[in-house]
Amino acid sequence: MSDLFATLLAMPWLEFLGLVSGLLCVWLLIRENIWNFPIGLVYAVISVVVFARERLYADVLLNGYYVLMNAYGWYFWRFGAERTAGAYVPVTFAPSGTRIVVLLLVIGATGALGWVLDTHTDAEVAYWDSAITTLSFAAMWMTARKYIDNWILWLVVDVIATGVYLYKGIEFYAVLYGIYLIMAVMGWQAWRRSMRLASSSA
Secondary structure (H helix, E strand, O other), X not given: OHHHHHHHHHOHHHHHHHHHHHHHHHHHHHOOOOOHHHHHHHHHHHHHHHHHHOOOHHHHHHHHHHHHHHHHHHHHHHHHHHHOOOOOOOOEOOOHHHHHHHHHHHHHHXXXXXXXXXXXXXXXXXXXXXXXXXXXXXHHHHHHOOEOOHHXXXXXXXXXXXXXXXXXXXXXXXXXHHHHHHHHHHHHHHHHHHHHHHHHHO
């Protein structure tokens, strides 16, 4: 039975399911649809398994965080509306002070996590993997808060991740993040339109 379970986990269908759920999640996010969060939970759980198998431990940590942040985003988009716009949580820019703090935290955390993984584990491409993780931590938090800046961070993540996953031979995830590049641009444009509509109707 354990051999059968191991064989199932090794099959590309798991990566394919991650690709499909990941694309659906981002498509819903672009449309500001709250269902992106439960779909994101499915994607995160699948990704934990895929990345653990490939010894990309920072990505395992990241997707565990995604589980928590998808739950938080689901709550904030559903109930945060009552504390802000009344109808729904509006798209905004992150405050300038927040951007500076996020940038400094990302730089420091990337160096620290990269060093730990490089010196204490058998992780491959430890610093690049750590950059994906720390940038994604910040981008996911900004997504949950509905800051439009999240799309810029996701764009950087997508570039790095596409290269790393191609190097590691995780083809479905490389394709997924390549598509995410395009979707990040689409997301920025869609959320920018949403901001303009909100300001014109105010």
